[in-house]
Amino acid sequence: EPEVTQTPSHQVTQMGQEVILRCVPISNHLYFYWYRQILGQKVEFLVSFYNNEISEKSEIFDDQFSVERPDGSNFTLKIRSTKLEDSAMYFCASSGIVNYGYTFGSGTRLTVV
Amino acid sequence: AQTVTQSQPEMSVQEAETVTLSCTYDTSESDYYLFWYKQPPSRQMILVIRQEAYKQQNATENRFSVNFQKAAKSFSLKISDSQLGDAAMYFCAYRTGNSGNTPLVFGKGTRLSVIA
Numbered sequence: 001e002p003e004v005t006q007t008p009s010h011q012v013t014q015m016g017q018e019v020i021l022r023c024v025p026i027s028n029h030l031y032f033y034w035y036r037q038i039l040g041q042k043v044e045f046l047v048s049f050y051n052n053e054i055s056e057k058s059e060i061f062d063d064q065f066s067v068e069r070p071d072g073s074n075f076t077l078k079i080r081s082t083k084l085e086d087s088a089m090y091f092c093a094s095s096g097i098v099n100y101g102y103t104f105g106s107g108t109r110l111t112v113v
Numbered sequence: 114a115q116t117v118t119q120s121q122p123e124m125s126v127q128e129a130e131t132v133t134l135s136c137t138y139d140t141s142e143s144d145y146y147l148f149w150y151k152q153p154p155s156r157q158m159i160l161v162i163r164q165e166a167y168k169q170q171n172a173t174e175n176r177f178s179v180n181f182q183k184a185a186k187s188f189s190l191k192i193s194d195s196q197l198g199d200a201a202m203y204f205c206a207y208r209t210g211n212s213g214n215t216p217l218v219f220g221k222g223t224r225l226s227v228i229a
Binding site for chain 2 (some may be wrong): 012031033035037041042043044045048049050055057058089091093095103104105106107109
């Protein structure tokens, strides 16, 4: 069964550093997403991406965040200057048909110290 | 804005018994989709079951079934013959159906424990 692949599985970074979280969506999917889950809390939408541009973003997705699909297969989330409160599990997801739930990756645990 | 409410932070069930997890949602849309996701300790998000709002028949996937009450905006998940591997966080989620990439809105989750 096709999978969404995320790397790394765990990243530790110093506050103020830039991080890039990587995702390889399912190859024939058209819509891509990033979600965040702070430990013990609910999953929150960050951004959706379609046709090489952002479709929708939440208020969490401020100027510190950016997304890119650099080569037609990878989908990245960049945090320019990490803060302690950015520590969370970050999930990439993709979907191909509107009425299906997304396929989520296994997540990247980001720890900002 | 759409909201999803899971009123049971924690539930427990004896192995082989049946448990029902509650979910209610608020929306003014008529076209939408509802989902239950399972998050085991590995923290991966796994789709358990989905329901299209236009379908009156409740969705079923093996031991998992839903009770979809559209007028009441209720979408509960029933797990039959519970197994130890069912222990996880369960998230109810909603998605508007009128666009190809509308975001999922999640509830806060219910932690399910299965007692051997």
